[in-house]
Amino acid sequence: MPFSFDSKTLDRLRSSGVERVRVRLISGGCAGTKLSVETETPSKPGDEVFNMGGILVSVSQSDAERLSDAKIVWMEKNGKETWLLISKGIRERCGCGTSFSFGIPTKKLGALKALYAKNSPRTRIGEK
Numbered sequence: 001m002p003f004s005f006d007s008k009t010l011d012r013l014r015s016s017g018v019e020r021v022r023v024r025l026i027s028g029g030c031a032g033t034k035l036s037v038e039t040e041t042p043s044k045p046g047d048e049v050f051n052m053g054g055i056l057v058s059v060s061q062s063d064a065e066r067l068s069d070a071k072i073v074w075m076e077k078n079g080k081e082t083w084l085l086i087s088k089g090i091r092e093r094c095g096c097g098t099s100f101s102f103g104i105p106t107k108k109l110g111a112l113k114a115l116y117a118k119n120s121p122r123t124r125i126g127e128k
Contacts, residue, residue, distance in 0.1 A: 002048070002064040003087075009074040010053040013039070020056040022047070023072065025063045029099020031092050035085045037072065066102060 003023070005013070013021065022041040028034045043049050043058030050057045059067065070087035082098060090100045 002059065003067040003070040003072060005052055005055075005057075006071055006073045007053075009072065010055065012074055013055055014053065018055060020058070023057060023059045023063065023067070025066055030094035030096075031099040031101045033101060034099045035072070035083050037074075037083045 016039075018039045020040055020042070022038045022043060024036040024038070026034050026036050041058075043056075044060070047058040047060055048064050050059075066089065067085075067087070068089070070085055070089070073084045073086060075082055075084055085100065089102045091103055092101045093099070
């Protein structure tokens with residue numbers, strides 16, 4: 001399985017009568033990507049489908065790759081229900097925690113670009 005739900009989340013889904021869930025990564029939020037967990041949504045052609053604790057969970061093949069070894073947790077924060085993705089692949093989260101980005105953190109990426117530009121062997125035409 002590319003990802004999992006924690007046991008409390010599975011218990012909550014089962015006690016709510018949920019039989020199927022579709023997990024998606026969608027563009028949005030301050031950091032660029034948001035997690036979408038849609039209950040009672042049928043799978044789409046080409047989705048991977050898993051049985052997780054009696055709940056059928058579907059995910060697209062491309063999202064399954066990005067969710068590799070991730071854990072999805074349902075939680076309440078400030079009186080609101082939210083889904084949290086825990087993954088080693090996440091590099092940044094927005095301030096409220098609802099969106100995230102994969103890969104190199106933006107701050108580090110800027111520093112790497114500056115370092116590359118400073119140490120690049122390229123020269124402009126006409127420079128010696």
